[in-house]
Amino acid sequence: MKALVAIVGRPNVGKSTLFNRLAGRRQAIVDDVAGTTRDRLYADAEWTGHTFAIIDTGGLDLGSSDDMSARIREQAQAAIAEADVVVFLTDAVDGLTGLDYSVADLIRRGDAQQPVILAVNKCENEARRLAALEFYELGLGDPIPISALHGTGTGDLLDAIVAHLPADEPADDEDMIHVAIVGRPNVGKSSLLNALLGRERAIVSPVPGTTRDAIDTPIVWAGQPVVLIDTAGIRRRGRIESGVEKYSVLRALKAINRADVAVLVLDATEGVTAQDAHIAGYIIEASKGVVIAVNKWDLVPDKTGHTIDEYTAFIMDQLKFVDYVPIVFISALTRQRVDKVMDLALGISENRALRIPTGPLNRFLRRITYQHAPPTKKGQRLRFYYVTQPAVDPPTFVFFVNQPELVHFSYQRYLENQLREEFGFQGTPIKLSFRAH
Numbered sequence: 001m002k003a004l005v006a007i008v009g010r011p012n013v014g015k016s017t018l019f020n021r022l023a024g025r026r027q028a029i030v031d032d033v034a035g036t037t038r039d040r041l042y043a044d045a046e047w048t049g050h051t052f053a054i055i056d057t058g059g060l061d062l063g064s065s066d067d068m069s070a071r072i073r074e075q076a077q078a079a080i081a082e083a084d085v086v087v088f089l090t091d092a093v094d095g096l097t098g099l100d101y102s103v104a105d106l107i108r109r110g111d112a113q114q115p116v117i118l119a120v121n122k123c124e125n126e127a128r129r130l131a132a133l134e135f136y137e138l139g140l141g142d143p144i145p146i147s148a149l150h151g152t153g154t155g156d157l158l159d160a161i162v163a164h165l166p167a168d169e170p171a172d173d174e175d176m177i178h179v180a181i182v183g184r185p186n187v188g189k190s191s192l193l194n195a196l197l198g199r200e201r202a203i204v205s206p207v208p209g210t211t212r213d214a215i216d217t218p219i220v221w222a223g224q225p226v227v228l229i230d231t232a233g234i235r236r237r238g239r240i241e242s243g244v245e246k247y248s249v250l251r252a253l254k255a256i257n258r259a260d261v262a263v264l265v266l267d268a269t270e271g272v273t274a275q276d277a278h279i280a281g282y283i284i285e286a287s288k289g290v291v292i293a294v295n296k297w298d299l300v301p302d303k304t305g306h307t308i309d310e311y312t313a314f315i316m317d318q319l320k321f322v323d324y325v326p327i328v329f330i331s332a333l334t335r336q337r338v339d340k341v342m343d344l345a346l347g348i349s350e351n352r353a354l355r356i357p358t359g360p361l362n363r364f365l366r367r368i369t370y371q372h373a374p375p376t377k378k379g380q381r382l383r384f385y386y387v388t389q390p391a392v393d394p395p396t397f398v399f400f401v402n403q404p405e406l407v408h409f410s411y412q413r414y415l416e417n418q419l420r421e422e423f424g425f426q427g428t429p430i431k432l433s434f435r436a437h
Helices: 015-023 067-082 098-108 126-138 154-164 189-197 242-247 249-258 274-285 307-318 338-352 358-371 409-423
Strands: 003-008 042-047 050-056 085-091 116-121 177-182 215-221 224-230 261-267 289-295 327-329 384-391 396-401 431-436
Touching: 003 015, 003 067, 015 042, 015 050, 015 085, 015 116, 015 154, 042 154, 067 098, 085 098, 085 154, 098 126, 116 126, 116 154, 177 189, 177 249, 177 338, 189 215, 189 224, 189 261, 189 289, 189 338, 224 249, 224 338, 249 274, 261 274, 261 338, 274 289, 289 307, 289 338, 307 327, 327 338, 358 384, 358 409, 409 431
Parallel strands: 003 050, 003 085, 085 116, 177 224, 177 261, 261 289, 289 327, 396 431
Antiparallel strands: 042 050, 215 224, 384 396
């Protein structure tokens, strides 16, 4: 499970620059538009063998009452509430400001009392590094002078972050399949969990969760040990107002990272929202299996024999990047088709462990490259020599070619589609890489 590190501060101190620096790449924050994989609010970072997720936030202008400032403040409060470590970023050029004091007070008012690391940005010279000493007045410990733009001092900052990360949690039984129930607030996640636990064939032993914010419930389903990870209770008491529901993806990150399969719960009465798309995108980028459960199907009026097909087409149009994912229409209230959710999740878990022998895999490669010849670029033709599957969970395929740069994304998509058509892999991402031979 990845720890979460939130970067907060007033406007224009360089939070996004630091975010990109720690992530190791430029990663733009995009608008909340349905169909995108996710808003670029978070990314993975690694330092000295430790991997963690970093969260970018908007600039906190606590003196402003306009609607945009209020939304940014809610976002930052949600990030602070969920973080294991908070990086409070300030600016050596402007020096200590009243807004810095206000942000420090906001962090102190939190109930969780996470470690707070004070970083002073834009310290590109000795004079500014000396100016960083005035930030001791905030009472948040030793300020770390950095330059997010040039990378100066970020190693010291990362050392401090790693030193404050929570201890790794003990590994769970490898034979147990972990299924996380995720989605926006009020889509029926808890109702689905209760419906699953109410089945007579499920042997239930509720155990307090190994993580701080979730409850794990071990059960046996159809003879298979399963851990259901409930994300409904992740919101910390008194910390997050209802207005930040659009940022519920922050509270799903930990559960998704620990899961083998995520059940993404949608509300049939609301359709697909931008937040649904963001959560789905994070599941895919975390390389987890997915089941889409469309809840509250009993509330959809005037259903016909074509309604499910129409809803399925609409969902696939909004979530084009998960077109290999099974969709099941359920009612957690009436328990309509809730069994199928778990049956699909277990099947997807098997697909994630599926390994294709090298012989059939290369016969398959010869056939599909003959049926659809690889493209040429500037007179050079892409040639495939052989393919292997070095890993499962998720299934990973390495294609050995003459020039990897000739692999166009459309041909890569063709290969993935053919792999799925030939071997299955329903509900699980598969990874393709190309190496020179």
